[in-house]
Amino acid sequence: MDFPLLLGIFPQVLLDGIILGFMYALIALGYTMVYGVLEFINFAHSEIFIVGAFVGVEILMGLKSAGLLESLPWVLVLLLILVAGMAASGALAVLVERAAYRPLRHAPRLIPLISAIGVSFFLQDAIRLFESIWNNAFNLVYPTMDPLNRRFELTETIDVSVKSLVVIVAALLMLWALHVVVNRTRIGTAIRAVAEDQAAASLMGINVNRIISLTFLIGGGMGGAAGVLFGVQYGLINPYTGFIPGLKAFTAAVLGGIGNIPGAMMGGLVLGLLEAFAASYLSLLTGGAFGAEYKDIFAFAILILILIFRPKGLLGEIVRERA
């Protein structure tokens, strides 16, 4: 076994894992907030997430064809696509809740879940339809922005690109902002009250429907931001790209204890790190017998094990069963 190699790539793998982890954390927030309030898995969140990435790429391509991409300061461009992606995804999430979930709020539990799966499939092809007509292509590549691709060499083998730093900083800022909103503001208090007990909250004068819409708006917005960052970081997107990251982010939410916001952040980080290490080390450690492709199995195996042995998740929010 090549120990120097194994040790040598360690910091790089760690860094990749952290980036991936923050991405998962941002997406997982959408799942966990909705679950906290409605006890329902918003299956369509993976598509709400990828819509953010598509809005970002459309704006970048528009700026590029207008010749503005190089002349505008990159921070401004980045802020613009982040805000636009968040707005679009947030609005879409609210719309989906209104159209497909609200009419089913008091139906047996599996009914809204099936509806959510339907929305997810519908949105995938709706994005494809839109992009096919608009661009005559649905596999889109993020236009490169040179300042973002600059790399800092930390040592000979490890380097960090600007965009990776941007992902980490943006994710941290957003997680902090969400923490403040949920724990320090009146709206946050209302969200927590609705999550605790809808009937009691409405008796206290809280407009439950508005709060639920708001929850979808915030969760969708976080997902949209994750989508834009995903596009900036990995470049290539298509309407079906969102599905697997979405599923893994859900795993992260369960891992941290679904319904629990700090749990989702932690679950995302843990899962991202595990996956990065599985992807790089599995094939090295087994002499090529098991390739990086098994990292997906890793994530699902974790999900299954957590659900069976510790359904509360790592941070232990109690999951109420209502079959």
Place this chain on the structure above:
Amino acid sequence: MNSLRAVLDRPVPATALVVALLAVTAYAVSHYPRSIVAFMLFQSSILLLYFARMPGWLKALITAGALGGLMPILGSINAYYLEIAIQVGIFVALALGLNIVVGLAGLLDLGYVAFFAVGAYSWAIFGSPQANQIFGGGFFPLSGAWFFVFLLVGVGMAAGAGILLGLPVLRLHGDYLAIVTLGFGEVIRVLANNLDKPINFTNGPKGITPIARPPIFFDPVLRAMGIDASPNVVYPLYLYFLVLVIVGVTVLVNRRLEDSHVGRAWEAIREDQTAAQAMGVPLVRMKLMAFACGASFAGAVGVLFSAKQIFINPESFTFMESIGVLAMVILGGMGSIPGAILGATVVTVLNLQVLKGLSLWLNELRNAGVEIFGYSLANLPTQLEPAKYERMVFGLILVLMMIFRPQGILPAKRRRRELGESES
């Protein structure tokens, strides 16, 4: 609508109407073999047959005549219709299997296609030279006659996989169960994709080919009757009848199960697990049985599927297929056998005929350079292919059915009673 109902409720006019419609539409298909509309009308008259009130033996006779006589004849005129019929049959059997798990036992399984894959791969590996890579030597492929043995092996393997999945998830309910089964389906697909090393089991994404087909054991009979049919003509018909037999057996087993004590136990678990347990329903055994029974049908069809395709790879067993089968069950009505059959037929026909037909039509218009309101269709984006929008169909079915008619088009009898609709 009501006058049609009135005709269908009286046996003599109903029989006359259905037979006449079958004859006319079959004649239309034979005359316009390329017309999609004619073939869909033929399918609708079979559906009408289901609603008509007539003696059971007569209905069985006409159904057998339409499916066993007319359909093969039409299929020999246009081979594509036979292909559609075979696909419909495969999906009917799958939908009936999933109906046991989702409809009767109320366990939402989002990875159902995994059992289909297990069946398909169990014959594909041994019915092709692939098995030599595992066991060495040159014993394989097994001869086609083993296919019939492997129908049972496939059933066993899939049932085993069902129990394997069922055991760890026994304690989960509702949406958590759904997510875990989804994960299981993905795990099976990733395994099929990557088990080409260290030992080559599945040949990875390249898939397995050529897979042996069941022998034409009635060939001497055909020859004796003076029919010299080439395998190209005989095989589709042969496969069609095999599918028909499998579907027939599946329907029969399902009907017997539904009213047996097992079926009732499943429905009790679906309605209220705690109450069912209090009444003495053995939860563990019944849930495992639901998974195993549902999976076994998928296993049998999987074996048939691999023989039909000659080539299989992991692409045929994606999450989309699982959801497609789920959409069929939901469209027809959870827990309803006629519903599952109807749902599978409608969805398959939508995908294979309507969407593909739209694609062809759009292409023709595009090539002809037709203009609509001054917009030349030749300028339409080339990426716009209606045939690729299966997911949109599945998605719309799921959402619209859940909002407007969660009990499905042909609700199960018991559910119909619960919802207080008039018995129809």
